[in-house]
Amino acid sequence: MPQTIDLNADMGEGFGPWQMGDDAALLDIVTSANIACGLHAGDWDVMAATMKNAVAKGVGIGAHPGFADLHGFGRRRMELPRGTLQNLVRYQLGAAQAVAAAEGGQVRHLKLHGAMANMAAEDADLARACYDAALSIAPELIIMVLAGTAQQDAARALGCATACEIFADRAYNDDATLVDRRLPGAVIHDPDAAGARMAQMVREGAIITESGQRIPTRIDTICLHGDTPSAVVIATKVRQALEDSGIELAPFTGARV
Known part of the structure; x- marks a missing residue:
């Protein structure tokens, strides 16, 4: 059976x-979309226009909640009480579910931003708090996690449906976390390099870090981050590199x- 991967x-x-x-x-290239819920962006x-287009193109819809930080694009760390954090996730997921339903679709997965x-x-513990909150209103939701990190540990402990994710346009530390965006080389802008490294990681079943270390996962x-200027070109090259390697594109299970 051919190897398959979601994009x-x-x-x-x-x-x-x-x-x-x-x-x-x-949306003509990917198989799943993580759609901002209005607090870090959108x-x-x-949200409605993006979900309508995703439904029309048969792309899986995911809620993409983040901190209420529109000016900082959700990339500034915030310390919130557990209950507040959980309500923040529920609030955004609920909005996504309502808009998706209005556009003839449904929220299939959740990915933190x-x-x-x-x-x-x-x-x-923080990851589990977020996932518990989401699952409390959508028990069948698929939780998308950063492969090899505490997110995956939290999902495993919950026993929920899970999709393990790697990044085409981000560099990795040796603990499977992402290199800080403030550091040189953290964001990968070369489409050919992004495509080649993704095909290699999928074939090897491992994250390849900046130091060359392999983390089996x-x-x-x-x-792919849709806000980067070369996002569409990177997406095209990644898809092409995967298909050239005999890897089929299909939504995760x-x-x-």
């Missing part, structure tokens, strides 16, 4: 008349970790 992108991150990324073009109209995701990748999906 996802973060999108729906425009606001009012301000466009962020080329979501329409990405708004109700952007930005600083919230990075903190959850380091802290299994389950890989279900590859992410959400198997338990």
